[in-house]
Amino acid sequence: MKQKDLISPGRRQLLKGGAAMAVSVAGLGAMSAQAAECSGDKPPHFDEIVDVLVIGSGFAGMSAALQAKEAGASVMVIDKMPVFGGNSTINGGAMAVAGSKLQAKEGIKDSVDTMVADMLKAGRGMNDVEMLKLVCNGTAESCQWLEAYGVEWKPFVQHFGGHSLPRVLQTVQSSGAGIIRPLIKAAKQHGIEMRNQTKLESFVKDPAGRVIGVQVRDGYYFPQERTGKMRLIGARKGVIMATGGFSRDLEYRQMQQPELNGDLDSTNHPGATSEALKQMMLIGANPIHLDQIQLGPWASPDEKGFGTASQFNTIATYPSGIVVDVRTGERFFNELADRKARADAIMTRRDDQGNPVYPVGFTNAKGAAQAQTLEWGLKYKVIQKADTLEELAALYQIPAKALKAQVARWNDAVKAGEDKEFGRPMQKAMALEEGPWYGVRMWPKVHYCMGGVKVNTQSQVLHLVSNEPIDGLYAAGEATGGIHGASRLGACAVAEGVVTGRNAGRICAASAAIELKQA
Amino acid sequence: MKQKDLISPGRRQLLKGGAAMAVSVAGLGAMSAQAAECSGDKPPHFDEIVDVLVIGSGFAGMSAALQAKEAGASVMVIDKMPVFGGNSTINGGAMAVAGSKLQAKEGIKDSVDTMVADMLKAGRGMNDVEMLKLVCNGTAESCQWLEAYGVEWKPFVQHFGGHSLPRVLQTVQSSGAGIIRPLIKAAKQHGIEMRNQTKLESFVKDPAGRVIGVQVRDGYYFPQERTGKMRLIGARKGVIMATGGFSRDLEYRQMQQPELNGDLDSTNHPGATSEALKQMMLIGANPIHLDQIQLGPWASPDEKGFGTASQFNTIATYPSGIVVDVRTGERFFNELADRKARADAIMTRRDDQGNPVYPVGFTNAKGAAQAQTLEWGLKYKVIQKADTLEELAALYQIPAKALKAQVARWNDAVKAGEDKEFGRPMQKAMALEEGPWYGVRMWPKVHYCMGGVKVNTQSQVLHLVSNEPIDGLYAAGEATGGIHGASRLGACAVAEGVVTGRNAGRICAASAAIELKQA
Known part of the structure; x- marks a missing residue:
C-alpha cells in the first residue's frame, strides 16, 4: 500500500486505533457499496467474482481481456451498450506499426524512435514519453498478435497525415470491426464472460484502499440513467478501465472546450461519455490533458x-x-x-x-x-x-x-x-x-480525447496525491491521458488501444489475487 | 443537497436505512477527520469555529475575507507560509479596469464588453464567459472598493499586451504589496483572525456531504510536509479556497506540461504548489484546463x-x-x-x-x-x-x-x-x-495557472458528477479554472482575484450558518 506513505505519523496512529481503518476513499456513486466498508468488519459479498474485470469492449478492452485470459486468469468484460466494440467498430481499422513486414516489403525503413519522434512532434511535446515508447515499441509484435487472432490487413502500407513516412496498416474491411469481431469471437471461444448493457456505477474498495470490484447496473438501457439492477462484481486481481473518451458528452466536453458545442458533429458512438472517467477521478485518479480534444479533419x-x-x-x-x-x-x-x-x-x-x-x-x-x-x-x-x-x-x-x-x-x-x-x-x-x-x-468533427487518467508503464492508474498506483486499478486506451499530448496522429489509437490493453491485461493477470466473498 | 439527485431510488433506500448515512465523500488526506463521520452519530468537535474560513491570503483571499467581514460574518484567514500575501505581494500590482476614472480622464472609451472580448480573444475562446463577465463587470467598482481601503494608483493608464486599449491601473508601489498591505492592515483592524503557517490538510464534511471545516497543520514549516500540530477548524457558513496556482510545483506542472521542466524558472513564490487543488479534487471538485499554464513573456x-x-x-x-x-x-x-x-x-x-x-x-x-x-x-x-x-x-x-x-x-x-x-x-x-x-x-518564466476548479457565478465549487455546488465550498482567484481560457491577459489576475474574492466573501457570508460543536 504505497498510499500509506501519505499518511502522517499522527494519522497512522489513528489508523492503528481501528476506527479509521474502516474508512476508504469513496466516490459519490459508491454509497451502497461503501456502506459495507464503513461498517469496518463486514467486507462486501459480491454477486460474481472473477480474476480480471475489464470495463469496455473496444480495442483496449478486448486486447486486455484476451491477454489476461492467455495468462490464465478468469476474465469478464462488461460494456454499457447493447453492442460490443464501442467506437472501435466504427473506426477506420487503421493501425500505425513501426517496422511491419509490409514496410520491409515496400522498402520503407522505419523505427520505433522515428514513430516516437513523429508522435512527439504532433503532440507539441506534451506527450508522456515513457508511455509513448511503450506504445510504439509494442506495435510490430501486437500486429502479429492480432494476425494470430485472425485480423487481416490490406497488402499495402499507407501514409497518414503527420507520420514522416508510410507506416499505416488497415484491415481489409477498412473498419475497426475487422479487429473487434475476431477478438470478440476469440474471447467467447476462450471462455471470457462478455456482458453487454452492464454499466459501471462505482468502484468498491477495501479498507486498505484497493479496488476490489465494481457496482454495476445490470440490464442497463443507455442512455436511461437509472435503469438496470444493481449488482456487485468482484475482481480478485484487478479492474481494467478501457472506457474510452467523452467526445459525445456535450456538457462535459464544453466545460473544457466551450467552442466544441452542439454545432459540431462527432464521429463517435453515443456511448462516448464521461461517467467512467469521473468515477476514476472520484477515487483519486489523476486527470491529464482533459481539454485536449481532437477534431477529425x-x-x-x-x-x-x-x-x-x-x-x-x-x-x-x-x-x-x-x-x-x-x-x-x-x-x-x-x-x-x-x-x-x-x-x-x-x-x-x-x-x-x-x-x-x-x-x-x-x-x-x-x-x-x-x-x-x-x-x-x-x-x-x-x-x-x-x-x-x-x-x-x-x-x-x-x-x-x-x-x-x-x-x-x-x-x-x-x-x-x-x-x-x-x-x-x-x-x-x-x-x-x-x-x-x-x-x-x-x-472537422469531434473525434478523440487525448486526455484521461494518468497511468504508469505498468498500466496502473496513478493517484493524484501520491503519484503511486491505486491498487487494483488499471487503465488502457483512450481512457488514459498523456500519450498523445496535444494531437494524436491517425492510426495511433488502434496502436495505443491494442498495445496498452495487452500490457494492462498481462500485468493485471500476473498480479497477486486477493480473497473475496461471494454473496 | 443537490447531489442527492445523483443517488438512485435504490440507493436512497439504503441511505434511509441508516448505515450508509454515515458515509461521506472522503479524501485520502481526511482520514482522522473522516473517522468521526464514519462512526455516524459523532460529528467532529472543532478546536475553533468561525462563520467563514478563507484559505490563502493573496488578492482573492483578502478580498473575500474583508467582504465577508463587511457582511457581518466572523472570519479567519489561514495561510501555510510564514508571510501573508502569497504571490500577490510579489506581483506587479497592475489591475485591468473597464471604465475607470483615469480612463475617462484620458479620454479612453472602454466598456465591460470590450474587456470581455479582449480576454476571450486571448483565451482562444476557451473561457467561461459567464465568469468572465462577472469579473469584467466588477472591476470598476472593485477598484473604488480598494481605494476605500487605502490602495493608491499611479495617475496614468497603461496599455498592456493583448488589451485592445489602455486600461491598466498600477499601484504607486508598482507592486501587489500596494494592495495586499492595506487589505491585511484593514483585516487586522476589523477583527479578522489572520493565521500564518497554518496549512490545509484535508476537508471535513458532514454526513450530508457539506464541507463544514478543515483539518490543518498549525505551526507548519513550509516545505516540511509533516510539521505542525493537527487541528480542526469549523466553518459555519463555508470555506473559501483562495489557494492560487501551482506554477512552482515542478512535479505536478510537468505531468500536464512535460516541457515546463526545471530548466524554466518561475516568477512565483515557493508556496505556489498543488496540494489544495488536489484536496478539492479528492472531494469531487471539477478540474478545468489544468494544462493551460502561462509563461510570462x-x-x-x-x-x-x-x-x-x-x-x-x-x-x-x-x-x-x-x-x-x-x-x-x-x-x-x-x-x-x-x-x-x-x-x-x-x-x-x-x-x-x-x-x-x-x-x-x-x-x-x-x-x-x-x-x-x-x-x-x-x-x-x-x-x-x-x-x-x-x-x-x-x-x-x-x-x-x-x-x-x-x-x-x-x-x-x-x-x-x-x-x-x-x-x-x-x-x-x-x-x-x-x-x-x-x-x-x-x-519566459512559468507564471500563472489558467486551470483550476470549476465554479459558478456564486463562486461555489461545482461537483464533477452533478455539476451542482459542493455545499459549503467556495473558490476564488487563481484557484479557479476557466475564466482566462488558454491565456490570461496581463493585469487580469488582480481583477479576477479581487472581484471573485469579494463575490465569494459576500455570498458565503450571506449563506445560512450551520451548528457546529466545539471541542
Missing part, C-alpha cells in the same frame, strides 16, 4: 458522424489529392500535417459572419482507386463526381481558372518532389493529371 | 524569479520599445500581443542544438521614464545602458547595421500609425529617436 458536413468521407479523405483525398478554399481555388495547408494542424486550418475558413465556408478536397479516379467508401459516398452525394476540372469547379462554385492553375502548380511540385508552399511530405504524392474527379466538402 | 534569464526585468519590460520595453532577435537585429512578433503569443514567439528563438538564443528588448530614456525597477535592474546588470545604438548592438552582439535599419522601420511605422508587419496596436506607440538606450535579455 477528414469529416464532411454533408453526412452524420464518421460517415463515408472520413475514410475517403484519409485514403484518397489527403494522400493522393489536394484541398482548396472554394473562394480562391487555392490550397491553404499541408494535407499531410497532423490532425490538429489540419483541423485548425480548415476551421479558419469562415465568412464575415463567422459561418463555415467548407473547403473542398478532391482527387481523381487513380487517387480514389483504393477507397472502399467511394461508392457509398457517391450514392449519398457526400462525394461528387466530375469529368473535368471545369465541372468540378462548377459543382462547388470554385473559380475554375484558379483551380486549374492550382492543379498545375501542384503537379509541378510533385515532379520537383517538394511542396515549397506548405512542406507536405512527398513520398507518396501523386500528380493530378486527368479526370474523372471526386470531390468532398470538408469540416 | 517579460522575464529575463539574467536574474531569478520575477526580478526587475518583468516590471521593466511591462512598463517600458513592451509598450515603448521593441524586441529583436540578436542574430538578425529584427523584430519577430507583436510586442503587445497576449502573453501566450509573445512567450511562444520568444521560445522559438533557439540555436541548432535547441538552446535558447535570448532576444533583446530595448527602449530609450523616454520610454523607460516610468519604470521604477530601472535603477535596480542596472545595478544588477539585468538591464544594460548604451549611449548609442552601435553600443547597444555591441553589448548584445547584434548586427549594428540591421538594428539601426529596424529602428528606422519602426519609427516609420509609428509615424504611419500602423504596424504592417506584426499588427501591434499603436495607440501608445513611441518612436525611438535617441539614446540613451536600455536593453534586457528575455526568456
Whole structure:
C-alpha cells in the first residue's frame, strides 16, 4: 500500500486505533457499496467474482481481456451498450506499426524512435514519453498478435497525415470491426464472460484502499440513467478501465472546450461519455490533458458522424489529392500535417459572419482507386463526381481558372518532389493529371480525447496525491491521458488501444489475487 | 443537497436505512477527520469555529475575507507560509479596469464588453464567459472598493499586451504589496483572525456531504510536509479556497506540461504548489484546463524569479520599445500581443542544438521614464545602458547595421500609425529617436495557472458528477479554472482575484450558518 506513505505519523496512529481503518476513499456513486466498508468488519459479498474485470469492449478492452485470459486468469468484460466494440467498430481499422513486414516489403525503413519522434512532434511535446515508447515499441509484435487472432490487413502500407513516412496498416474491411469481431469471437471461444448493457456505477474498495470490484447496473438501457439492477462484481486481481473518451458528452466536453458545442458533429458512438472517467477521478485518479480534444479533419458536413468521407479523405483525398478554399481555388495547408494542424486550418475558413465556408478536397479516379467508401459516398452525394476540372469547379462554385492553375502548380511540385508552399511530405504524392474527379466538402468533427487518467508503464492508474498506483486499478486506451499530448496522429489509437490493453491485461493477470466473498 | 439527485431510488433506500448515512465523500488526506463521520452519530468537535474560513491570503483571499467581514460574518484567514500575501505581494500590482476614472480622464472609451472580448480573444475562446463577465463587470467598482481601503494608483493608464486599449491601473508601489498591505492592515483592524503557517490538510464534511471545516497543520514549516500540530477548524457558513496556482510545483506542472521542466524558472513564490487543488479534487471538485499554464513573456534569464526585468519590460520595453532577435537585429512578433503569443514567439528563438538564443528588448530614456525597477535592474546588470545604438548592438552582439535599419522601420511605422508587419496596436506607440538606450535579455518564466476548479457565478465549487455546488465550498482567484481560457491577459489576475474574492466573501457570508460543536 504505497498510499500509506501519505499518511502522517499522527494519522497512522489513528489508523492503528481501528476506527479509521474502516474508512476508504469513496466516490459519490459508491454509497451502497461503501456502506459495507464503513461498517469496518463486514467486507462486501459480491454477486460474481472473477480474476480480471475489464470495463469496455473496444480495442483496449478486448486486447486486455484476451491477454489476461492467455495468462490464465478468469476474465469478464462488461460494456454499457447493447453492442460490443464501442467506437472501435466504427473506426477506420487503421493501425500505425513501426517496422511491419509490409514496410520491409515496400522498402520503407522505419523505427520505433522515428514513430516516437513523429508522435512527439504532433503532440507539441506534451506527450508522456515513457508511455509513448511503450506504445510504439509494442506495435510490430501486437500486429502479429492480432494476425494470430485472425485480423487481416490490406497488402499495402499507407501514409497518414503527420507520420514522416508510410507506416499505416488497415484491415481489409477498412473498419475497426475487422479487429473487434475476431477478438470478440476469440474471447467467447476462450471462455471470457462478455456482458453487454452492464454499466459501471462505482468502484468498491477495501479498507486498505484497493479496488476490489465494481457496482454495476445490470440490464442497463443507455442512455436511461437509472435503469438496470444493481449488482456487485468482484475482481480478485484487478479492474481494467478501457472506457474510452467523452467526445459525445456535450456538457462535459464544453466545460473544457466551450467552442466544441452542439454545432459540431462527432464521429463517435453515443456511448462516448464521461461517467467512467469521473468515477476514476472520484477515487483519486489523476486527470491529464482533459481539454485536449481532437477534431477529425477528414469529416464532411454533408453526412452524420464518421460517415463515408472520413475514410475517403484519409485514403484518397489527403494522400493522393489536394484541398482548396472554394473562394480562391487555392490550397491553404499541408494535407499531410497532423490532425490538429489540419483541423485548425480548415476551421479558419469562415465568412464575415463567422459561418463555415467548407473547403473542398478532391482527387481523381487513380487517387480514389483504393477507397472502399467511394461508392457509398457517391450514392449519398457526400462525394461528387466530375469529368473535368471545369465541372468540378462548377459543382462547388470554385473559380475554375484558379483551380486549374492550382492543379498545375501542384503537379509541378510533385515532379520537383517538394511542396515549397506548405512542406507536405512527398513520398507518396501523386500528380493530378486527368479526370474523372471526386470531390468532398470538408469540416472537422469531434473525434478523440487525448486526455484521461494518468497511468504508469505498468498500466496502473496513478493517484493524484501520491503519484503511486491505486491498487487494483488499471487503465488502457483512450481512457488514459498523456500519450498523445496535444494531437494524436491517425492510426495511433488502434496502436495505443491494442498495445496498452495487452500490457494492462498481462500485468493485471500476473498480479497477486486477493480473497473475496461471494454473496 | 443537490447531489442527492445523483443517488438512485435504490440507493436512497439504503441511505434511509441508516448505515450508509454515515458515509461521506472522503479524501485520502481526511482520514482522522473522516473517522468521526464514519462512526455516524459523532460529528467532529472543532478546536475553533468561525462563520467563514478563507484559505490563502493573496488578492482573492483578502478580498473575500474583508467582504465577508463587511457582511457581518466572523472570519479567519489561514495561510501555510510564514508571510501573508502569497504571490500577490510579489506581483506587479497592475489591475485591468473597464471604465475607470483615469480612463475617462484620458479620454479612453472602454466598456465591460470590450474587456470581455479582449480576454476571450486571448483565451482562444476557451473561457467561461459567464465568469468572465462577472469579473469584467466588477472591476470598476472593485477598484473604488480598494481605494476605500487605502490602495493608491499611479495617475496614468497603461496599455498592456493583448488589451485592445489602455486600461491598466498600477499601484504607486508598482507592486501587489500596494494592495495586499492595506487589505491585511484593514483585516487586522476589523477583527479578522489572520493565521500564518497554518496549512490545509484535508476537508471535513458532514454526513450530508457539506464541507463544514478543515483539518490543518498549525505551526507548519513550509516545505516540511509533516510539521505542525493537527487541528480542526469549523466553518459555519463555508470555506473559501483562495489557494492560487501551482506554477512552482515542478512535479505536478510537468505531468500536464512535460516541457515546463526545471530548466524554466518561475516568477512565483515557493508556496505556489498543488496540494489544495488536489484536496478539492479528492472531494469531487471539477478540474478545468489544468494544462493551460502561462509563461510570462517579460522575464529575463539574467536574474531569478520575477526580478526587475518583468516590471521593466511591462512598463517600458513592451509598450515603448521593441524586441529583436540578436542574430538578425529584427523584430519577430507583436510586442503587445497576449502573453501566450509573445512567450511562444520568444521560445522559438533557439540555436541548432535547441538552446535558447535570448532576444533583446530595448527602449530609450523616454520610454523607460516610468519604470521604477530601472535603477535596480542596472545595478544588477539585468538591464544594460548604451549611449548609442552601435553600443547597444555591441553589448548584445547584434548586427549594428540591421538594428539601426529596424529602428528606422519602426519609427516609420509609428509615424504611419500602423504596424504592417506584426499588427501591434499603436495607440501608445513611441518612436525611438535617441539614446540613451536600455536593453534586457528575455526568456519566459512559468507564471500563472489558467486551470483550476470549476465554479459558478456564486463562486461555489461545482461537483464533477452533478455539476451542482459542493455545499459549503467556495473558490476564488487563481484557484479557479476557466475564466482566462488558454491565456490570461496581463493585469487580469488582480481583477479576477479581487472581484471573485469579494463575490465569494459576500455570498458565503450571506449563506445560512450551520451548528457546529466545539471541542
